[in-house]
Every structure is written in structure tokens, then in C-alpha cells.
Amino acid sequence: MLVIAVAGLFALSPRNTQRVQSAFLGFIAPFLKTGSTMQTKFIAIREGLKTLPQLEQENTQLAVENKELKATNQMLRDLAVENNKLRRALEYRERSLFKLVPARIIARDATTWWNTVKIDKGAAEGVEPDMPVLTEDGLVGKTTVVAEHASTILLIADENCKVAANVEGSREQGIVKGERTSTTAIPDLGLNFLSKTADLKPTQKVYSSGVGGVYPSGVLIGVVKKFEVRSLDGHATLVPAVDLTTLEDVFVVTGRK
Amino acid sequence: MIMFPVFLLAALFFALVGEHFIPPLPWLHEARVLLMPVVFFYAALAVPAWATMALAFLAGLMWDALAVQVLDTNVEISLGWSILLYASLGAIMSGFRPLYQRGHGWEIHCLMCGPLVSLMVLAEFLMITVRRGEFLFPQVVWWRIGGAGLVAMMLAPFVFLILHLIAVTFGWAAPQRRKVAQ
Numbered sequence: 001m002l003v004i005a006v007a008g009l010f011a012l013s014p015r016n017t018q019r020v021q022s023a024f025l026g027f028i029a030p031f032l033k034t035g036s037t038m039q040t041k042f043i044a045i046r047e048g049l050k051t052l053p054q055l056e057q058e059n060t061q062l063a064v065e066n067k068e069l070k071a072t073n074q075m076l077r078d079l080a081v082e083n084n085k086l087r088r089a090l091e092y093r094e095r096s097l098f099k100l101v102p103a104r105i106i107a108r109d110a111t112t113w114w115n116t117v118k119i120d121k122g123a124a125e126g127v128e129p130d131m132p133v134l135t136e137d138g139l140v141g142k143t144t145v146v147a148e149h150a151s152t153i154l155l156i157a158d159e160n161c162k163v164a165a166n167v168e169g170s171r172e173q174g175i176v177k178g179e180r181t182s183t184t185a186i187p188d189l190g191l192n193f194l195s196k197t198a199d200l201k202p203t204q205k206v207y208s209s210g211v212g213g214v215y216p217s218g219v220l221i222g223v224v225k226k227f228e229v230r231s232l233d234g235h236a237t238l239v240p241a242v243d244l245t246t247l248e249d250v251f252v253v254t255g256r257k
Numbered sequence: 258m259i260m261f262p263v264f265l266l267a268a269l270f271f272a273l274v275g276e277h278f279i280p281p282l283p284w285l286h287e288a289r290v291l292l293m294p295v296v297f298f299y300a301a302l303a304v305p306a307w308a309t310m311a312l313a314f315l316a317g318l319m320w321d322a323l324a325v326q327v328l329d330t331n332v333e334i335s336l337g338w339s340i341l342l343y344a345s346l347g348a349i350m351s352g353f354r355p356l357y358q359r360g361h362g363w364e365i366h367c368l369m370c371g372p373l374v375s376l377m378v379l380a381e382f383l384m385i386t387v388r389r390g391e392f393l394f395p396q397v398v399w400w401r402i403g404g405a406g407l408v409a410m411m412l413a414p415f416v417f418l419i420l421h422l423i424a425v426t427f428g429w430a431a432p433q434r435r436k437v438a439q
Contacts, residue, residue: 002310002313002314002340002344005314005337005340006314006337006340006341008337009318009321009335009336009337009340010335010336010337010338012332012335012336014327014330014331014332017325017327017332017335017336018327020322020336021322021323021325021327021336024319024322024323025322025323028270028273028274028323031271031274032274032277035274035275035277035278036278039278107277107278108277108278108280109277110273110276110277110279110289110291110323111289111323111324111381112288112289112378112381112382112401112405113381113382113385114324114326116326118277130329144326144327144328145327152323154326154328159389160326160328160333160389180385180386180389180391180393181393181395181397181398181401
């Protein structure tokens with residue numbers, strides 16, 4: 001009976017496999033959300049036990065940071081206006097903004113070899129499979145399984161997540177993908193299929209190129225850590241722009257405004 | 258009679274939920290704490306073969322439903338392969354059931370959880386290696402495989418103690434100290 005049941009599961013089409021996964025994700029999501037809330041409360045209680053001088057110091061630090069961010073924000077707004085004016089002048093299409101659905105990470109992956117997280121937004125909020133996910137720092141990954149009020153995100157650190165990319169200050173293009181067996185807690189990314197003469201320098205930024213249709217162009221993926229020439233191509237190791245290990249809130253790009 | 262296997266199914270489910278909130282262990286090269294297999298291997302000792310197979314089916318299905326990746330129109334690893342893994346490893350554990358019934362439960366559970374959990378993680382790695390190509394076996398892979406087994410062995414006595422107390426409460430199993438009394 002067991003063998004027949006397994007044979008039946010093996011015969012499922014990808015679409016039906018996703019349906020089974022979606023149904024189970026929908027079932028387990030409330031438990032994961034409850035667990036996540038409990039974890040957050042526990043951390044809040046633990047972090048809440050601070051002394052008055054610690055709180056005062058933190059408050060001063062945050063006030064300074066707030067002023068700096070306000071100044072940076074104003075500067076960026078001015079630059080955006082100027083950029084759009086120049087684009088119009090050059091008869092380029094004004095770069096439209098993304099429609100973003102904010103989501104909270106409710107659970108991290110429990111597996112050893114896959115890199116995924118679960119978020120608290122799903123089909124009911126307009127999320128669909130293969131939608132890019134990002135934060136203000138850069139690209140996070142894409143949605144795979146979508147339930148009614150929860151979704152699974154395949155992180156860029158996973159070997160199966162491949163993103164077409166280009167390198168700042170050069171004409172080099174390649175494919176970014178995660179490593180199967182990262183040796184560090186914060187996994188590095190690999191940028192493959194570069195030309196042997198690329199000669200990328202550390203700290204050069206790598207952005208999504210938009211080729212392939214899933215990821216929008218111009219989203220920061222990471223920063224070059226080192227470059228090496230292999231027998232057939234050039235390969236760069238990248239530090240992801242987003243710290244995937246401490247990620248808490250993300251945005252799902254559901255379209256353009 | 259059926260209540261204890263149903264309780265074990267609930268325990269497997271909550272172990273799976275719990276696993277999501279346990280971070281990987283940095284001192285063991287990011288090895289994972291796998292609670293569900295530890296609970297499952299207790300179940301394989303405590304319940305008869307038919308119930309072990311039923312639990313293997315449900316545990317494997319739950320695991321695959323969360324772990325298997327469907328990319329574009331391809332399923333990387335078919336839904337259901339973990340069922341075979343749980344069933345075959347559960348069958349091995351089930352072979353030690355007579356020892357459990359004679360009161361050697363926790364030792365067997367602790368000793369077998371390590372290698373069986375490591376075997377499970379190794380099987381997963383081999384499966385994705387075959388599917389994706391490139392035969393990569395750096396040292397970190399062995400640390401993660403062995404580390405998961407080591408942590409499972411450390412957890413096993415506690416899991417055994419809790420589940421066995423509940424089994425006794427359900428009237429499913431005699432207390433392990435019976436052997437000492439004899």
C-alpha cells in the first residue's frame with residue numbers, strides 16, 4: 001500500500017506537486033506564525049531588560065542616525081527628480097516604481113541543503129509564484145510555493161536560484177547563483193560565465209540585469225569579494241547585499257505602479 | 258489503542274514546526290537540529306510495523322511538502338522520496354523493537370538516532386548531487402552530516418524520556434524500569 005501511495009506521488013505533475021505543497025504550507029502557516037510571534041515576544045522580553053543608561057545611549061544613537069537618514073533621504077529625493085528630468089530629456093521612459101507587498105519572515109528553513117524562508121503573505125495579498133523578493137538593501141530571492149496567507153521564498157544563496165547580473169563600471173554580464181555547500185554562516189554567492197579578461201576588483205557592485213524576466217533590472221545583488229580565472233570562464237565570489245541570516249522583513253514585487 | 262500513534266503523529270508535526278525555529282549550530286559548521294527524525298525513530302521502536310509505515314508516510318510527506326523545490330516546470334526531487342527514506346530507516350529501527358520491549362529502549366534509541374539521522378542527511382545530499390551534477394564533497398559536508406547525527410544522539414534521551422512517559426500514561430508501553438524490577 002505504501003509503495004502504491006509513493007508511486008502515486010512520484011507520478012504527480014509539477015503543477016499538482018505545487019498544489020500539495022501549497023495546501024500543506026497553508027495548513028502549517030498558522031503554527032509557524034504562532035511560533036514566530038512567540039519567538040519575537042521572547043526576544044523582546046530578553047532585549048527589554050536593559051538598564052537606563054543603555055536605553056539613553058541607544059536613544060541618542062538612534063536620534064543621530066535618524067537625522068542622518070533624513071538628510072540622505074532628502075538628497076536621494078532630489079537626485080530622483082533630477083534623474084527623471086534627465087530621462088525625460090533623453091526621451092527615455094521614466095523608470096516606474098515597483099508595487100511592493102511588505103511581508104514578515106515567519107520561519108527559516110529547517111533543512112540542511114536548501115535555502116528558503118517562509119513569509120506571512122500569500123495569494124490573498126496578490127503574491128504569485130516566481131515573484132522577486134527584495135529589501136531596501138538588495139535582492140533576497142523569489143517566491144516559489146504560494147498558499148493563501150503564506151509563501152516560500154527561494155533565497156539567492158540557494159544553488160537553484162539563478163539571477164542574470166551585470167557588474168558596475170564594466171560591460172561584464174554573468175549568472176549569480178548560491179553555493180551548495182557554503183562554508184560560512186553568511187553564504188557567499190558565485191558570479192559565473194564572466195570573460196577571462198574581466199578582472200573585477202573587490203567592492204565592485206553587482207546588479208540584476210533584468211534578463212530572464214523574473215527579476216527587475218538594477219537591483220543590488222552583492223559586492224565582489226574576489227575574482228579568479230577558471231579554465232573556461234571568469235568567476236567572482238560575491239558577498240550578498242542583504243544579510244540573509246538576520247533578515248526579518250522583506251518586500252515582494254507584485255508588479256509595477 | 259489508536260490514540261498513541263495519533264499522538265505520535267501530532268508530535269511529529271510539532272517537531273517539524275519546532276525545527277523551523279532552531280537555528281543551525283555555528284560550532285558544528287551550521288549543522289541542523291533535526292527533531293522530527295528523532296521523534297520518528299522513537300515511534301519506530303514503540304509502535305508495530307504497520308503504524309511505523311503509516312507514520313513514515315506522513316512524516317515523509319510533510320517533509321517533502323516543505324522541502325521539495327518546484328522550479329519553473331521541473332520538480333527537482335519528486336514528492337514522496339522522503340517517505341521511502343523514512344520507511345526504510347524506520348524498518349531498521351523497528352528491528353530493534355524486541356530490545357525496547359525488554360527494557361533497553363533509551364540506549365538503542367540514543368545509539369541508533371545518530372547514524373540514522375546522519376544517513377538521512379547524507380541521502381538528501383546525494384539526491385541533490387545526482388540531480389544537480391558536480392560531485393562536491395568538501396569537509397563542511399561531512400561536518401553537517403555527522404553534526405546532525407551527533408546532535409540527534411544528544412537529544413535522543415530527552416525525547417525518549419518525554420515520549421516514553423506519555424506512552425506509559427496512554428497504557429501503550431510498560432515502564433522501562435520493569436527490567437530492573439525483574
